[in-house]
Amino acid sequence: MLHCPTCQGRLRRVHRNFAEKLLYVAMYECGKCHTRKPDPRWYALYLGDYPRCPRCGTYRLTRLATRDKIDQMLKGPVNWVQFMWGADLYHCRYCRVQFYDVRKPVAPEVREKAAAAVSMGAAAQGSEAE
Ligand SMILES: [Zn+2]
Numbered sequence: 001m002l003h004c005p006t007c008q009g010r011l012r013r014v015h016r017n018f019a020e021k022l023l024y025v026a027m028y029e030c031g032k033c034h035t036r037k038p039d040p041r042w043y044a045l046y047l048g049d050y051p052r053c054p055r056c057g058t059y060r061l062t063r064l065a066t067r068d069k070i071d072q073m074l075k076g077p078v079n080w081v082q083f084m085w086g087a088d089l090y091h092c093r094y095c096r097v098q099f100y101d102v103r104k105p106v107a108p109e110v111r112e113k114a115a116a117a118v119s120m121g122a123a124a125q126g127s128e129a130e
């Protein structure tokens with residue numbers, strides 16, 4: 001049983017709106033104070049909302065239909081799990097690395113958000129550059 005972070009009351013499961021469905025497995029609401037507490041999807045929790053390069057963090061990725069024979073494949077359990085999950089294959093041209101990612105921008109508004117995040121990410125990378 002989940003408890004409210006505010007008043008320790010009992011949480012009940014409530015319907016999610018569209019954006020919440022993308023991000024959370026479930027949404028809970030407190031019966032007493034109506035505090036809402038999301039249950040995030042594991043990949044939203046660990047990796048963010050959109051396919052993103054695990055090395056440099058860019059959202060500017062190329063989706064590959066087949067595995068590239070020259071560029072290396074990302075190693076590690078997260079990549080392996082996503083491959084087993086049937087994730088799409090992506091390629092980062094900056095790092096020349098391939099990896100699997102289950103996240104998909106499914107709606108136009110999500111794509112716009114991803115584009116905004118790309119410009120924000122590029123700015124952040126610029127300030128980090130040596
Ligand atoms: Zn509460």
Ligand SMILES: [Zn+2]
Nearest residue numbers: 053056092095
């Ligand atoms: Zn990269």
